[in-house]
Amino acid sequence: MKQTDWIAIDTQPGRAEGWLLRGTDVLTQTRIDAPVAAPSPSDAAPLVAAMRTALSAPVDLPILIDGLALRPVPVPGKPAELVPQPLPGLTASALPPLAQTSPSTGLLLGGVARLTGFFALNPRWDGVIVMTGPVTHWVQVSADEVVSFQSALSAALAGALTQAGLAGGPIDWDESAFNEALDSTLSRPERLASGLAALQAAGQLGQVAPEAMAPRLSGLLTGAELAATRPYWLGQQIAVLGETTDARPYVTALERQGVPCLRADPVRLALTGLIAHRRRQTAAAQDDETTSRPAQ
CATH class of the missing domain: 3.30.420.300 (2-keto-3-deoxy-galactonokinase, substrate binding domain)
Incomplete structure (x- = not known):
């Protein structure tokens, strides 16, 4: 040819x-x-x-x-x-x-080629593929087919809240700060809104170091997202597709729950x-x- x-x-x-x-x-x-x-x-x-x-x-x-x-x-x-x-x-x-449209309304833009590539390199892989970005998609797959997916706007919310001044300090990765915030909303996701307000106040009062604000914000949002998507990762084989910065909160959070993650270059x-x-x-x-x- x-x-x-x-x-x-x-x-x-x-x-x-x-x-x-x-x-x-x-x-x-x-x-x-x-x-x-x-x-x-x-x-x-x-x-x-x-x-x-x-x-x-x-x-x-x-x-x-x-x-x-x-x-x-x-x-x-x-x-x-x-x-x-x-x-x-x-x-x-x-x-x-x-x-x-069911079990929840969702639109997966810009993911078809990546999923096709994943299946080409991992044929007949069954589990959940986490596609990170401004919109994160938890995609349940079986036999090279997308069965269903659930989406979340955690990264977009983090960006909007950062622009609003909630976490405008240096961008750094503090895993202990992330984990502490993650645990609070993973166990009690209804605390997300009050946790965000508490983080804002702690930053204004100087009780949280500027470099810890962003990982704490990420931890709060990621914990609430994991609580909402628990059926998609509990007991599942997981692959995470995303740039390093986007994927790190999910890999850290999932592995903290004892869920190993296959990493793939999107x-x-x-x-x-x-x-x-x-x-x-x-x-x-x-x-x-x-x-x-x-x-x-």
């Missing part, structure tokens, strides 16, 4: 990873700024143009994107079998997100998943061409 150049893009809140590939071989890789909100198909053109420029890529190369706000596909579903949707006016297609998984989808896309196009070719 002829190796064709193409572009893979993984879009996450605030940034996008891009690769220029020849077949499965990476020629160039870059990261650019992207909108915090997932771009809609009609807003994809500026992202595509910026990525082409950053990669110094020709304008006519095919592009495969994950992370756009397309019409979602309901779960349960197998991420690897989702069909990329063409983007009007562009030589590009995008993977649809996953959504559910960028590597995204590329692996996009390559797998591109391979399926190319094979399907070749099958269509063969079927439509008149008999000799």
Whole structure:
């Protein structure tokens, strides 16, 4: 099979990873700024143009994107079998997100390629995949299929509260401060709101060191989240997908509960998943061409 150049893009809140590939071989890789909100198909053109420029890529190369706000596909579903949707006016297609309405309403944007990559490297893995970021998703999987998921905004809340001045001190990691706060809300999640107020007052009174404010805030929010998602991690096999800073609170909290965590590089998984989808896309196009070719 002829190796064709193409572009893979993984879009996450605030940034996008891009690769220029020849077949499965990476020629160039870059990261650019992207909108915090997932771009809609009609807003994809500026992202595509910026990525082409950053990669110094020709304008006519095919592009495969994950992370756009397309019409979602309901779960349960197998991420690897989702069909990329063409983007009007562009030589590009995008993977649809996953959504559910029960047991809770949820939308999993920018996770299909990562899940596909995880399953490619860990076939038939059963358990829960924790996908960290501004929105954290607890994804129950079995036989390469997403069964259900539950989402939380702990990281986004931490960012908003930090901007509001609750934890504006130096960014540092104090595990003992994190664990103390974690334990308080994991055992009594109804104390979250009062715990946040107490943390704010303690900071204003100088009773908490500035460098301990952020880990305490993270601990309070993570503890309440673990209490809410207990069915997703208690007695489960767990994998955590996320950048080091995003993933650390979850790995620390879960391992403190005696739950070992498999760590995985989300960028590597995204590329692996996009390559797998591109391979399926190319094979399907070749099958269509063969079927439509008149008999000799």
